[in-house]
Amino acid sequence: MKRIELLAPAGSMEALVMAVQNGANAVYLGGTKFSARAYATNFTEKELEDAVDYCHSYGVLVNITLNTLLKDQELEEAVSYAHFLYEIGVDALIVQDTGLILRLKETLPDFELHASTQMTVHNGEGALYFTEKGIQRIVLSRELTFEEMRHISKDLGVETEVFVHGALCISYSGQCLMSSILGGRSGNRGRCAQPCRLPYDLIDEQEISRAKAYLMSPKDITAIDDLEALVDTGVSSLKIEGRMKRPEYVAATVKSFREALDGEKSPTHRQNLLKVFNREGLSDGWFFGKIGSDLMSFHYPKNTGVPIGTVKGDGALALTKPLRKGDGIRVGEKGLTVEGLRLKGQVVDVAEEGSLVSLLGRGKLPAGPLYKTYDAVLMEELRRSHNGLYDRKIPLTAHLVFKPGHVATLSLHHEGNTYEKSTSSLVEQALKAPLLKERVEEALKKSGENPFVIDTLHFDVFEEGFLPVKVLNELRRLLLEEVVAKEIQSKKRPLPKGQTPKLPSIKAPSATHLRLVAISTKDQLKAALCHGAKELLFYPFYRGAEYVSFSDIKALLASKSDLKIYVKVSNILRQELHGVLTRVRNLEEAGPLAGIVTNNAGVIRALSKDFTIIGDYKLNLMNSKALDFYGEDLSMAMVSEELNKKELKALTDKERYITLLYGRQELMHSEYCPVGATVGGMKKGTPCNEICMTEHFRLKDRMGETFPVMTDIFCRSYIMNGKPKNLLDTSKEISAMGFTAHRIDLTTETYEEATRVVEAFLTEAPLPLEAFNRGHYKRGVE
Structure with missing residues (x-):
């Protein structure tokens, strides 16, 4: 199998050591600042430097996550932190914030940058867009199939990284605001509260529950059984998720994937992966397409364990698999650690x-199916996979000159460098018994606290003589320490000086006094036209007869020359991208479009030369530099929905931004559909019955809050905020800050509701509502 990078997570030093000792080619980890796993242990600056040096002594690459969105007041601190990482020899940064990318290109132009999966790169055009902007590697969205990976990696020649094992976000990464909007904990800033792991009801228009489960909680994915096909796609790096997982998990996953990649396939790989962590099993994810309910862990959102029997009504355990003292077991939500077992009246440590x-x-368990959640024997075996920092050895070939009357000289070549050390004393004539060649070889082939070992020794010159063995040991130690020091030092570098890179030119705002009404349904369109809206934004992708379609937009372009019509192009377009681009271009056969609104980097690359492009709010522009990254490709952009009033005021060039004054924010954009996977009957091999064409559904959480589920023509779903954001009573205040362009979003509103919203928006009047939210205008995010 072709050599390929195996990239392991390291949430702690112990996990990092386990990754290296079990064969990872690279690791990724976070410092205490600006990491998308804010709740992981993470590394202090001293710990980071030690970790980097340790990895480099083994030739293992180190990628640091600097992949959160940054506020204006944080940006320069992040740049300074990147300078520290550059100096200590970090190999690459994983980044999301485009303002940070721009600043790093200004100050550290040769620092390798990898586009985080939070940047939602999911099509070839998008991958090319960011590589053309100087990004070395693209971490692809987890939703892509092998076929799509192959197109981007092989056909387009983009360096790519893909997740091959671990937890799956149910929303496209970078497109989820659910934790942020509902609880103020932003997934874009590493603080996701994981609302997807909570129970929900799927309710219909009559308030009847049609399904009840952990409807948004997916199984972890694995590609352990499909590595040959995956490697054949041409991807550069196979990434294991799990910076929040225990070190033994890292050991198990790296060991299993390392052995499988090296041709040592075994059924125990999958078995052990299930034992260390699973949620109702492991799935293929989207590697081979949509699989509906087979993707999901509907009944238990945490580590399920593996089935090992049942607990009977009298408390007895009927075992179908072995059980030992120290194992962790559970029935339902009740779990415990086995303190001991009684078998046929005898106390035993093991039961078969x-x-x-x-x-x-x-400890007692209720009756029901019994699962083992912690396998004490396996965990101990995994812990023993590194008894020390340097159990795994890198073999070297050395040459020795050993001749009485001369110093003994030991030399070797490694990675293009020649190393040589000599003893401080001469080899003596043997007065009694000479030092045997075998004893010399034994001393020089010892392994100490060092990643290297001399496993082949050539005696270029060997004449009988004598040296104390401790002198040979010192000779070996000094030589190997020099190799380690060279490997570590070669990665460190001084900060560059005198860099004056060319910055992207900025396009002037296309419409500084924009009053944009975003419309979903035909009834909303009637309401907007009846009440004088002239600047309209359409999203022609929702599924259902009531929604505006491409043909409706084309008819409007042909008949209403006094309107400025914008089209919002979907944030997610995969194989259908070029077909959609053709449909967008064909709209201008009926009349000119005022512009395109999108977050999709592929759409931006494909259309920016021919259309005015406005970035949508899930472009996640959180600081004043973020929009500059796009240069002339974007004329304007929506502000991030995660900024508060104070942070909005701090933005510069406010005339280039559009604020959202009203609308149900899109909380999730997902390849998975909770309607299709339940009442739609979709699973592997069984298509959805398309019930969303005739019925409407909402998710209902434990607190009774509901969230409309919308679907599109590509069978993707959108989880919308149940209560609309309403800042219409602050529109004058926001305009006074310097924002001159505003927008409202109509999604599930009726004709009557849309009428009230449009009237209030166009007259700058407040809109009294019984239920609404202020978004992050007052509070902001952590």
Whole structure:
């Protein structure tokens, strides 16, 4: 199998050591600042430098996550932190914030940057867009199939990284605002509260629950059984998710994938991966297309464990798999650690399959299916996979000159460098017994606290003589320490001086006093036209007869020359991208479009030369430099929905931004559909019955809050905020800050509701509502 990078997570030093010792080619980890796993242990600056040096001594690359969105007051601190990382020899930064990317290109132009999966790169045009902007590697969205990976990696020649094992976000990464909007904990800033792991009801228009489960909680994915096909796609790096997982998880995943990549396939790989962590099993994700309910962990959102029997009504355990003292077990939500077992009246530490046993100690389990969540024997075996920092050895070939009357000289070549050390004393004539060649070889082939070992020794000159063995040991130690020091030092570098890179030119705002009305349904269009709206934004992708379509837009372009018509092009377009681009271009056969609104980098690359492009709010522009990254490709952009009043005031060039004054924010954009996977009957091999064409559904959480589920013509779903954001009573205040362009979004509103919203928007009047939210205008995000 072709050599390919295996990239492991490291949420702690112990996990990092396990990754290196079990064969990772590279690791990714976060410091204490600006990492998308804010709740991981993470590394202090001293710990980071030690970790980087340790990895480089093994030739393992180190990628640091600087992949959160940054506020204006944080940006320069992040740049300074990147300078520190550059100096200590970090190999690459994983980044999301385009303002940070721009600043790094200004100050550290040769620092390798990888586009985080938070940048939602999911089509070839998007991958090319960011590589043309100086990004070395693209971490592709997890939703892509092998076929799509192959197109981007092989056909287009883009360096790519893909997730091959671990937890799956149910929304496209970078397109989720659910944790942020509902609880103020932003996934874009590493603080996701994981609302997808909570239970929901799927309710219909009659308030009847049609499904109840952990409807948004996916299984973890794995490609352990499909590595040959995956490697054949041409991707450059296979990434394991898990910076929040225990070190033994890292050991198990890296060991299994390393062995499988090296041709040592075994059924135990999948078995062990299930044992260390799974949610109702492991899925293929989207590697081979949509699989509906087979993707999901509907019944239990945490580590399920593996089934090992049942607990009977009297508390006895009927085992179908072995159970040991120290194992962790559960029934439903109740779990415990086995303190001991009683088998046929005898206290035992181990019970084999087929046994009927009872538990010792005070812990009891209810009747039901029994799962093992912690395998004590496996965990101990994984911990032993590194008894020390340097168990795994890199073999070297050395040459020795050993001749009485001369110093003994040991030399070797490694990675293009020649190393040589000599003893401080001469080899003596043997007065009694000479030092045997075998004893010399034994001393020089010892392994110490060092990643290298001399496993082949050539005696270029060997004549009988004598040296104390401790002198040979010192000779070996000094030589190998020099190799390590060279490997570490070669990665460190001084900060560049005198850099004056050319910055992207900025396009003037296309419409500084824009009053944009975003419309979803035909009834909303009637309401907008009846009440004088002249600047209209359409999203022709929602599924259902009530929604505005491409043909409706074309008819409007042909008949209403006094309107400025904008089209919002979907944030997610995969194989359908070029077909959609053709449909957008064909609209101008009926009349000119005022512009395109999108977050999709592929759309920006394809259309920016021919259309005015406005960035949408999930472009996640959180600081004043972020929009500059796009240069002349964007004329304007929506501000981030995660900025508060104070942060909005701090933005510069406010005339280039549009604010959202009203609308249900799109909380998730997902390849998965909770309607299709439940009442739609979709699973692997069974298509959806398209019930969303005739019925409407909402998700209902534990607190009774509901969230409309909308679907599109590509069978993707959108989870919308149940309560609209309403800042219409602050429109004058926001305009006084310097923002001159504003927008409202109509999604589920009726004709009557749309009428009230449009009237209030166009007259700058407040809109009293019984239920609404202020977005982040007052509070902001962590």
